[in-house]
Amino acid sequence: MTYLHLQLLLFVSSSLMSGMAIAAPQIQPGTMNLGVPGQITRNQGVPQRPAINQTPQIQNVVIPQQPIQTQNNMPVPQPTQDKSTPKQQKPDMTNGTQTSVPATDKPISFGIVLFPGYEPLDVMGPLQILFRLSMSKSIKLSVIAAQKGPVSAQPDAPQLKGRILAAPQMIATNTFEDAPELDILLIPGGWGMLILADNVDASLQKFIKERYPKLQNLMSVCTGAIALAKSGLLKGKQATTNKSAYDEITTKYSDGIKWVPNARWTEDGKIWTSSGVAAGIDMTYAFFNKTYGPEVMKKVMNDMEYAPHTNSRYDPFSVVFNVRGAAASNADECPKPL
Ligand SMILES: *[C@@H]1O[C@H](CO)[C@@H](O)[C@H](O)[C@H]1NC(C)=O
Ligand SMILES: *[C@@H]1O[C@H](CO)[C@@H](O)[C@H](O)[C@H]1NC(C)=O
Ligand SMILES: *[C@@H]1O[C@H](CO)[C@@H](O)[C@H](O)[C@H]1NC(C)=O
Numbered sequence: 001m002t003y004l005h006l007q008l009l010l011f012v013s014s015s016l017m018s019g020m021a022i023a024a025p026q027i028q029p030g031t032m033n034l035g036v037p038g039q040i041t042r043n044q045g046v047p048q049r050p051a052i053n054q055t056p057q058i059q060n061v062v063i064p065q066q067p068i069q070t071q072n073n074m075p076v077p078q079p080t081q082d083k084s085t086p087k088q089q090k091p092d093m094t095n096g097t098q099t100s101v102p103a104t105d106k107p108i109s110f111g112i113v114l115f116p117g118y119e120p121l122d123v124m125g126p127l128q129i130l131f132r133l134s135m136s137k138s139i140k141l142s143v144i145a146a147q148k149g150p151v152s153a154q155p156d157a158p159q160l161k162g163r164i165l166a167a168p169q170m171i172a173t174n175t176f177e178d179a180p181e182l183d184i185l186l187i188p189g190g191w192g193m194l195i196l197a198d199n200v201d202a203s204l205q206k207f208i209k210e211r212y213p214k215l216q217n218l219m220s221v222c223t224g225a226i227a228l229a230k231s232g233l234l235k236g237k238q239a240t241t242n243k244s245a246y247d248e249i250t251t252k253y254s255d256g257i258k259w260v261p262n263a264r265w266t267e268d269g270k271i272w273t274s275s276g277v278a279a280g281i282d283m284t285y286a287f288f289n290k291t292y293g294p295e296v297m298k299k300v301m302n303d304m305e306y307a308p309h310t311n312s313r314y315d316p317f318s319v320v321f322n323v324r325g326a327a328a329s330n331a332d333e334c335p336k337p338l
């Protein structure tokens with residue numbers, strides 16, 4: 001069986017199984033405001049897929065050795081779900097053959113937080129990698145927000161109402177109260193974070209602080225670092241953030257934080273932070289490169305046809321945005337495919 005067959009098989013079988021643990025986010029089309037200022041018309045006509053299983057349970061899929069052949073020779077997926085032995089091995093698709101996953105391969109419960117006005121790529125960049133990884137690794141995704149249901153990338157500010165017309169919505173599957181136990185928590189940035197930063201509502205900070213002791217890793221993309229800073233968790237840690245707002249953010253949140261001006265991403269103990277928007281993809285790549293190893297990640301990144309920056313101190317945008325303390329770094333470094 002070729003790799004393509006295997007991948008097709010996995011895709012078809014996963015779509016046949018409701019409730020299977022795969023990191024597939026749900027998106028709704030953008031909220032459209034057709035020229036009436038201050039009024040939002042919600043698109044109600046989109047059928048929603050069934051809600052995903054809310055219980056924090058990782059299920060394994062066992063792909064049979066030989067697919068059953070039909071008359072026209074098309075392989076028919078024969079998935080079986082195995083709930084009794086969660087540590088059971090799954091096929092590793094690294095090189096197109098079925099190999100066993102290393103013993104160190106543990107299921108991961110990954111949470112990402114949404115708030116009105118998140119930056120789409122801050123969320124979707126890391127999730128693209130997660131989505132691909134979850135085809136061969138046990139990764140359960142929880143999309144967490146103050147309330148369940150659609151969360152718009154449109155910032156929730158009166159002066160911005162209706163100004164960003166192409167704002168997609170994503171479905172939050174969990175609230176801060178009912179989110180399952182998490183191994184990794186990622187806080188994206190976006191315009192909405194700048195609004196949250198000045199908000200008296202501390203529910204996001206409270207959630208991050210409460211969950212932190214049990215997390216293996218806490219990550220932020222772009223202005224998501226503000227939420228970490230406000231939670232007090234960046235004290236004594238290296239961190240970086242959105243380079244176009246770098247001076248402003250690092251001046252406002254300076255208390256004991258070792259802000260790094262020249263950084264695509266930083267890693268300090270349990271905490272990973274990335275620079276603006278697309279840098280979140282490079283951080284997520286580097287993070288999972290540590291978890292699953294370069295061979296797995298090479299496959300994921302090449303299938304995405306994305307050449308990640310592999311040098312965490314590569315940061316031409318610190319130069320573009322004249323960041324205080326930034327050296328004119330290797331701004332012309334050109335990443336090559338892995
Ligand atoms: C695939 O990878 C496994 C484990 O890394 C290795 O044992 C096997 O020889 C590889 N097969 C091919 C065809 O490269
Ligand atoms: C980065 O900061 C700039 C300046 O404050 C802001 O305009 C921009 O929206 C921020 N980018 C993101 C993705 O939050
Ligand atoms: C990926 O992992 C390999 C092996 O651990 C390491 O040599 C390499 O530096 C890592 N790359 C990045 C970008 O972290």
